[in-house]
Amino acid sequence: MLKNVSKALIATGLTMAPFAAMAAEGKLVPEVHFLSWPAAKYQVYAESSNYIAEQWRKLGLKVRVDQVAFPNPMLAMWFKEHKFDVVLSSLSGAPYRLEPDFFTYAQFNSKNAAPGNWNVGEFSNATVDKLGEQQLGMYVPEKRREVIHDLQKALHDNMPEIVLNYTVSSFAINSDNMSIDDYQHSPQGIRANQNILRMKTKSGKAVRIGWTVSYTTVNPLVASTIEDLDLVALMYDRLIWIAPNGSPEMMLAKSFEVVDDKTVDVQIRTDHTFSDGKPVTAEDVKFSFDYFKKWEAVYLKKYLSRLASVEIRGKDTVRFKLSQPYAPFIMNTLGQVYVLPKHIWSTLVKDKGLKKPQDFANTKPIGSGPYTLKYRKEGQEVYLSRRADHFAKPKSDILHIIFGSAEVIGQTLKKGSIDASFQPLVPTSISEFTSAKNIKIYDAKSNGYNSARFKVTGPVFWNLDLRRALSHAVPYQAIIDEIYGGNASKSASSITPVNAYWHNASLPEPKLDLDKAKAMLKDAGFTWDGDGRLHFPAE
Helix, strand or coil, X not given: CHHHHHHHHHHCCCCCXXXXXXXXXXXXXXXXXXXXXXXXXXXXXXXXXXXXXXXXXCCCCCEEEEECCCCCCHHHXXXXXXXXXXXXXXXXXXXHHHCCXXXXXXXXXXXXXXXXXXXXXXXXXXXXXXXXXXXXXXXXXXXXXXXXXXXXXXHHHHCCEEEEEEEEEEEEEECCCEEECCCCCCXXXXXXXXXXXXXXXXXXXXXXXXXXXXXXXXXXXXXXXXXXXXXXXXXXXXXXXXXXXXXXXXXXXXXXXXXXXXXXXXXXXXXXXXXCCCECCHHHHXXXXXXXXXXXXXXXXXXXXXXXXXXXXXXXXXXXEECCCCCCHHHHHHCCCECCCHHHHCCHHHHHCCCCHHHCCCCCCCCCCCEEEEEEECCCEEEEEECCCCCCCCCCCEEEEECXXXXXXXXXXXXXXXXXXXXXXXXXXXXXXXXXXXXXXXXXXXXXXXXXXXXXXXXXXXXXXXXXXXXXXXCHHHHHHHHCCCCXXXXXXXXXXXXXXXXXXXXXXXXCCHHHHHHXXXXXXXXXXXXXXXXXXXX
């Protein structure tokens, strides 16, 4: 009624002071669709979303926290459909993600905004794109670090997401049943493939590992989650692995040489075989890189975009030619592309009558990796048999068992029905495990991080002033203390302090300050109606 009167007065050229604020009122900020995780399996993520939503509501936002099942349909809504206004993003740490491009430019490059790619919030910024491209061509770490620091500042200023924290995950094993020989400290903890190889059963049977995550594929061209990628890497070798400290570790490769800024030579092993007994050759290496590029493997295609050609130079050497300099090539490309047996995959599409190799179920994988797949019961179990003839010979077979909750895994572990937990211990229950004599705990500081990532092309978070203000309306410390039990820390950047060489420590650390958030909104022209709902600035 009052709004109609105000509009009528304005239409007749009259003004009245009591209606001035209403006349300047912009459109109502729509309800915020906050995509989050199911509380039963991912309590810390679900509760983090609730804590944030509670504070945002105090600023006049209407927030709907949508907790959906993971991996499906959440992954589809998150990566393929971009069906959210903001998503509780949790990107796992891993050694190869110590490469600074991964948590900066790869996530926010405007070219990576298509469905299925990493830029899920469809963020676009000319400065970020320019700096991102610049650092890709810099092979000298000291010079590249300066640009990476500038890139982190540009992301901090333009706020495509609010970095919430990085975690300290506690993993546990039942020491009565197993051991990990020469444990490698890693952002992934005991989940790192290097530590899986070192797991040794005391019963003579497979090491039984509990997790809430269900593996979705063993097809190397389809794998896209870190869980599936790491599983496939146990069956299909890469030329190199990234060691837990971020350095290259030779696998199928014996050595590599950066000939110039667009040429890399790799010398491969000549004494290794695939699991069917056929030798691994330079021809298989060339075929694999060409094949993943040709068929646009969902995860790997961006890391192959600058690969111009692959040449065989003698029996054991492969030369990679790049279209332009690409500093992450060693870690991101050589360190992640799997080597496939050409004698199987080269005719697979035709032999199986498929439209594309992504349609191949690959129920009996043949690779050169340290394990072979004995069986897989989808959503229940995955059994991997060790290859005693592998150059990185595993200590034991591995049996992954899928459970419904972290609590069930913990209790099963203490009873000795499983030997290890890939599910981090619930922070509030860690004390009960540290007091158990048959439990050994391994802590892992993650180079991954949690954030509230905005869809900046959506109806709510297109507004930079709103995004910046909301960064001061997040209870960072309460989330760390009350949800993570203190086993997390704040970071102003997506490159966390764990990745110390590349981390920009000069960025201001965020903190909860609702008064500051309200003042920022008011200064930007936002208003509140009689119901306390937030409105955009008047056009």
